[in-house]
Amino acid sequence: MSHSPSSVAVIAAISAVCVMPLTACAERGADTTPAPQFSALPSSSAATDAPEPPPSDTQAAPSQQGANVAAFAGMGTAALDDEHHMPDQLGGLTPTGVRVGAHDGFTRVVIDLEGEGEPGWFTAYTDEPRQQASGYPVEVKGNTFLNLGIEGTPWPSTPELEEKYMKPGTTPGTGVVSEVVYTTSFEAQTQLIIGLQKKTPYSVTFLEDPKRLVLDFQD
Numbered sequence: 124m125s126h127s128p129s130s131v132a133v134i135a136a137i138s139a140v141c142v143m144p145l146t147a148c149a150e151r152g153a154d155t156t157p158a159p160q161f162s163a164l165p166s167s168s169a170a171t172d173a174p175e176p177p178p179s180d181t182q183a184a185p186s187q188q189g190a191n192v193a194a195f196a197g198m199g200t201a202a203l204d205d206e207h208h209m210p211d212q213l214g215g216l217t218p219t220g221v222r223v224g225a226h227d228g229f230t231r232v233v234i235d236l237e238g239e240g241e242p243g244w245f246t247a248y249t250d251e252p253r254q255q256a257s258g259y260p261v262e263v264k265g266n267t268f269l270n271l272g273i274e275g276t277p278w279p280s281t282p283e284l285e286e287k288y289m290k291p292g293t294t295p296g297t298g299v300v301s302e303v304v305y306t307t308s309f310e311a312q313t314q315l316i317i318g319l320q321k322k323t324p325y326s327v328t329f330l331e332d333p334k335r336l337v338l339d340f341q342d
Contacts, residue, residue, distance in 0.1 A: 196228040197339025199326030205247040206327050213275035214240015216334065218313050219287050221294040221303050229339045230298030232317060234273065236334040237287060243274030244327060244336065252316040256309045265301035265318025269325065273336060277311040289313075299323055299342050 195201045216238040224231045236242065252261040252268040279285040294303040301318035308314070317338070325340045 195324065195339070195341040196226065197231065197326055197341070198328045198337060199339070201229075201324035201326050201339065201341045203248070203322065203324050205245070207245045208327070208329075209243040209274065210241040212240065213243055213311070214238060216240065216242055216273075216276050217279060217284050217287055218273065218276055218289045218305075218308075220289055221305065221315070223294060223296050223298075223300050223303060225298035229341050230296075230300045232300060232303060232338040232340070234315065234336040236276075236336065238334070240275060241329060242276065242336060244329075245272045245274075246270065246325075246327060246338075248322055252304075252318075254306045255312065255314045256307070261304055261306055261316050263302060263304045263316045263318040264296070265320065267319050267322045269317040269319065269338075271315045271317060271338070273313040273315070275311060276308055276313040278308060299340050 216236045218234055219237055220235045222231075222233040222235070224233075247270050249268050249270050252263050252270060253259060254261050255272070279288050288308075289305055291305050291307060294305075296302040296318065299320050301320060303318070304316045306314045306316060319340065323341045325338055328337045328339070329335075330337055
């Protein structure tokens with residue numbers, strides 16, 4: 124089918140009119156105008172809901188532990204509660220001596236041990252210290268007293284061990300500890316009474332190389 128030159132011109136004009144809106148639509152779809160920038164300042168509600176920053180090295184975090192517990196400079200966690208520790212298998216240990224030392228913020232009592240294995244122990248505060256087995260009162264300086272029993276300390280079976288075994292008696296105190304009295308060893312249990320100036324949180328830790336039982340008292 125042939126078209127006259129005039130009809131061809133009319134068709135071309137109509138086509139140009141139809142193409143222009145499509146081109147404009149395509150250009151609008153590819154709009155590259157940058158998105159609006161919002162202020163970096165938080166709103167008042169966002170500032171309120173924001174979490175507190177972690178404490179700095181110079182700002183101590185509040186204690187998350189119970190009212191009976193106090194953080195201190197000694198080993199472990201200090202508390203006023205009685206302690207009881209019993210390993211799966213008790214050792215055969217010889218208590219050879221007691222040492223007391225004052226440190227910054229706490230007083231340390233060390234019971235030196237020799238032998239094999241691990242000791243058990245129990246502790247309890249008391250106002251009336253008494254000797255194990257007999258129940259006789261024990262004279263100890265102090266305003267309150269911690270009874271310490273160390274399990275796994277059988278009476279020595281050789282003269283050499285007997286010579287090393289700690290002799291009953293008193294060790295002078297320092298810091299918050301008034302004195303320490305070793306009373307007896309009975310049925311593989313060694314008893315010491317620790318006299319204190321006040322009832323204070325403490326911790327008990329067993330250390331090896333060399334073996335020793337360490338009690339740290341908060342000043």
